[in-house]
Amino acid sequence: MLFKIMNKILFYWDLFSNYFVLYFLRHAGVTLKKNIKCYGMPLLSIKKGSKIKIGNNVVLRSISRGNAIGINHRIILTTHTSHAHIEIGDHVGISGGSICCRKRINIGDYTLVGANVVIADNDMHAVKSENRRYNNNDLDIPAREICIGKNVWIGADVFICKGVSIGDNSVIGAMSVVSKSIPSDCIAAGNPAKVIKKLPS
Numbered sequence: 001m002l003f004k005i006m007n008k009i010l011f012y013w014d015l016f017s018n019y020f021v022l023y024f025l026r027h028a029g030v031t032l033k034k035n036i037k038c039y040g041m042p043l044l045s046i047k048k049g050s051k052i053k054i055g056n057n058v059v060l061r062s063i064s065r066g067n068a069i070g071i072n073h074r075i076i077l078t079t080h081t082s083h084a085h086i087e088i089g090d091h092v093g094i095s096g097g098s099i100c101c102r103k104r105i106n107i108g109d110y111t112l113v114g115a116n117v118v119i120a121d122n123d124m125h126a127v128k129s130e131n132r133r134y135n136n137n138d139l140d141i142p143a144r145e146i147c148i149g150k151n152v153w154i155g156a157d158v159f160i161c162k163g164v165s166i167g168d169n170s171v172i173g174a175m176s177v178v179s180k181s182i183p184s185d186c187i188a189a190g191n192p193a194k195v196i197k198k199l200p201s
């Protein structure tokens, strides 16, 4: 009985908070399509002029409820430059994790992004040692586009580095570091992630 009442309360809480979060995202400048569900409030840091687009039926989970692994922190969406562009396709699911964009990050339709994944198309600091602490110069912080295909499954705690593309239907094993592109229809894992299996296409 008590369980049923709690479920009902959570159901209405989710409805209400989703409405509020979508309102906040829209007012922060995020372009939203239809039927997006947000559990908890993502953290946003949006550079003026940059673009974040979120597709139909996307689920953004910033709380651990409903995620078997549990998330370490809320979803963080950051655009570092005025020309940065994050595009999240239709039916994508993201749990916790961070998307840090200086140039462009595409996530294809039906892709699943597991708990606490980091997708960063740049290194956030300059590699050259001189003035690294305060250097925010585009020329010193290289950025290369990331393109994640359709129906990709990215396991928990994966780090996806700049310049990487991941082909349609592929799977990335938990805790992998993806520093080179991965073809479609395969399973890749490890640090650095390498193809370990082909999937029947």
Ligand SMILES: CC(C)(COP(=O)(O)OP(=O)(O)OC[C@H]1O[C@@H](n2cnc3c(N)ncnc32)[C@H](O)[C@@H]1OP(=O)(O)O)[C@@H](O)C(=O)NCCC(=O)NCCS
Residues within 6 Å of the ligand: 069, 112, 113, 114, 115, 154, 155, 156, 171, 172, 173, 174, 175, 176, 187, 188, 189, 190, 191, 196, 197
């Ligand atoms: C990627 C994954 C789905 C592959 O499963 P699988 O096809 O059953 O693969 P196997 O267990 O047969 O492993 C094949 C090989 O890859 C290795 N491997 C599998 N996952 C790995 C990983 N995450 N990192 C490094 N190596 C890995 C195995 O050790 C094995 O090596 P071997 O051939 O030398 O013995 C699974 O290993 C995985 O990472 N699951 C976690 C998914 C996850 O994060 N879920 C929650 C978020 S949604």
